[in-house]
Amino acid sequence: MVECLHIRIATWKVWFLPFLCVSSTDFRSDCPTNWFGPNCQFKCHCNNGCSLTGECTTDGVCESGYFGYLCQYRDLAKELDQTAPELTDNEDTTCLKDNPQSVSMQMLPGPFSFFRVVVNKARAEAVDLITFELLNFNTKVTCEDGSYSYKTELFIKYFYCMTATSVTHLVLSGNGVPYLCTVNIGGGRNLALKGAFKYSSIFEEGINVAGGVDGEYPRNGIFENSMCFHANMSQEYSFYQVFFQVPVLIDYFLIINRPEPQFLMRMKNFELISIDDMNQTLMRFVEDDPAFSNSIVYKVAHTSNQIPLLSFRVQKHRLNLMDVLQFCEVEAYGDCPEVMVGLDCADLCNFKCVDQRCETSGRCVQCHAGFYGEHCDLECLHCASRNCTRREGYCIDGCLQGYHDSNCTTVCDKGTYGLNCSMKCGDDCPTSCSPDTGVCLNCPKGKFGSKCNYDCSPNCGGSGACEAIYGYCTEGCEEGFYDYGCSKECSMHCKPPCSQSDGSCPNGCLHGYTGTRCTVVCPPFCGGNKSCDLTTAHCADGCMKGYWDPICSSTCYNCVEDTCDQYTSLCTIGCKAGFTGSNCSSAMYSTMSDAEGNVHIFLSLGIIIIVLTLSLGLLCRKKEPNYPAISEF
Template sequence: CPSGCAAGYSGESCTQVCPSGTYGIGCASTCSPNCAADGSGTSVCDAANGTCLLGCKDGYMSPMCTQACDSGWFGKGCMYKCQCLGNVCPTNGQCSGCQPNWFGPACQYADLTQASSLPSTQPSLTDNNDTTCLSASNLMSLDVIWSMPYAFTWMRITVQNPALLNTFTVVYNSTRVACITLRNATVNNQTLDIHCEQIGLVSQVTLMGSGVSSLCSIYVSGGRDVALRQNTTQSSTYATYGSDKAVDGNTDPQFSITNTCTATNLETNPSWSVRFSIPEAVNRYVLYNRDTNPERLVNFNFTSLNSANAVVYNYMDASTTPLSVYTIVTTTATVSTVTIQLSGTNKLLTICEFEIYGDSACAVGMYGRNCEKMCNCANNNDPCFVSTGGCPSGCAPGYLGESCTQICNPGKYGAQCGLSCSQNCMGSGTACSNIDGTCLQGCKTGYKPPTCQELNAGNSYKSSFGAIVRAVVGAVATLVIAMKF
């Protein structure tokens, strides 16, 4: 090519694609270091224009991942709203404390206890402080009561006495219906996640057992807002009131002042839709109305579809007067698309925020906000929790923590990191595999690999033979001394 190769190619005949990690004319440009990396650790981008093919690393956005997240947002593609104390989040969202009403991994899970009876009856359990605990020493049960029913999926409790962590049972409603398939996962020696298979909507959850008197905190999951910054469309757009403003994390209802709401033109059957990047297990919808002309939203309807475009939930508003906030709770359904519509002519559809709560509908063995992480459980047939990666069967040998990703401390290995490396490992007594105790630098002389716990056969023989020789020599010496006297 007399004029040179096209962008993304090189070589004598311009057929050689740029090496991984490079792009552009003559492959002279380097992919952004903020591009997500492939299995080899190399940032991957389009050979022609540098667009990051695997998305961005946590904390960055834009096609070439050159733009850092706006303040208050974090994660891959800056898709997640910071709920950490002080509204300050690192790029992965992990922080030491959450704002009120939030808990869990990266503080992304709404805490339903704040809407229950607990803040008034047991404020120490809902103050977001795991060091303030109950003072009643003989309490054996505790009720969490709501004025409206919710879909119960999981809860987190912390206790003062670690010995009482696994002493709880869970029942529902005033009739004390038992939790179906209770599954627990230990976060640490004072924190436990409790999951139940859903039995329908509940308005009361009761904790029972000797551990109740040791409770310090209770969090009941209301799910994550899975609609945030997802792909949206609407049937038309009035002025600058684009469809994305319904999932921007801003619930301000001031339509004319803040410009944070959506709006269509006046038309027949206006609609707005959101499509999730992966299927989501949804059980709660919260719709925020505008402050002026709120009656325009009366008698809206919305439909939730799965990935096969089959209807899994349909809601029709039957109110005659508008509400500022509509909350619709359902049993959990796997959803890919949600569409809101107003029926009739000369209708204008405005949404100031549409929060949709649930969690990722991951395949068995996967977890995380994008189902991108693999469970690391002791028993692969008993998969981890989608929300945290916690394992009811315990972590795989060599690992600890909420999601079983924390490697044992040096010198420890095995299930629950409960075993110690052999002192016969070369290097030091800490130089062994966190999984099975294999001494990474081999054994000291005379000990048998891989864990160096046993003497090898030759050394055992030599030791025994030496003991015999020493005994014979000692006996002869004793006899000689006796003969002299």
């Protein structure tokens, strides 16, 4: 990825070094000795030289005073003499000998960020038995956002604790202290090295304006134009401003004065200003302490070390002839902001890292469950509980069923399945079962089921083969059967063949039957061959005599030979005697003379009167009392 720095141009003279556009992946092969990087902007701090990418070429040991990723981190534990010198001798195999339960490491006052400990390899577990406390002389200092730690090796551990206040002592305690071999205190990386800069003026031609950030110092105790910066002595105000490629976090600044003792006081009363990416001042420091006016090295703590800054400026206002802005190097020590990684802080930490927290190299401090690798971009897919080791991806709780080996990436060998591949496939599928469940993937001809222990349906067509798991016939059914297992018979009233998927009769039904599978009997009074429509069941060849309507369920009325139209009920031959109308539903009546009618009426009335008279006489007879005869008295 390529990132470019854009700087607001002022009216001052401005120099931009060529690494303003930096690739975090390309490294040049023609860098000068002890330099590396895409634009040779990173300095080698290895004991015996670096590779093109900055790795130490031989023993992997950093030069004294540096440690960490590519030996880029300054070791604050080397600034002062320690009570346990074996912990700062740059040798990880020399360890404490007197079995102390605690050890105190002193440092010059300044913000704290992290430290590194190395314990005896033979007692690697001791690294987890070490605790720490930070002090500002006798006052306890707490971490701003809590602390965290992680191991890069079983016996090497990093502890992170960012502070806004100064720290003077790191106190280590616990049962692991007796096995300590090395303690490094993180002093950050010089992020100003070969940075972009601008300046007000120079003293004379030949002054190397880049000398303030070139990483080189005079070795002979004399100011050198090629390595140092010297502003014009006649100007009332002079400055030197350094720009970072991206906003960074800075803990402290170092200003390396010119080496001659008689000129040290010229930097007295200098100012240092830090500026954020909105061009707002974060900190203004004024050197006004007489005790440090003649310092060879000025160390200025950055009181806004939790806020990213984009540049800083060293400046002087001329009060007398001896006030001159001159130095051989300005350095800014710190690190990338959160989630940014790389020597140039131009890359993002992988989101698969827990809390998106990475080392400078981009290596994740911790992976989310189920991931491993330097950047947590590899998955331990087949580990039980998705729990695997961070570096190699070894499955801690074993494998899921169907897999084996340390990474659980190898499928069970043929013929085996289950947990640790300890089960054997069934006798009927010895080489083709599922590695996790043991279900047979291919059964012998005529067999199916998870263990190939069921017979295919005898009604399967073709070769009689069926699908291995559920027994579906793969070559269709024998004629007269349908469904996936060919277990259902086609209707005997279906004109063959029936559909093998649902048993329907695409060629129709035999006479007298209807329905999709010809299982419905046609109406009983259909005429002709008794056939009816497959969908509506309407009689296709008319009705039997005496019936009508589409399904022949209604009777004809008084039609000759009981014959009427199927759809209108009209008598097609005519009506029976005595009936009339379009459908013969009306009876017929005969006509006669009035005299004949009257005779009929009188005769009828006479008959009625005679019947009534006889009926009354019989009734009265039954009601007379039974008196005895006179002769009986």
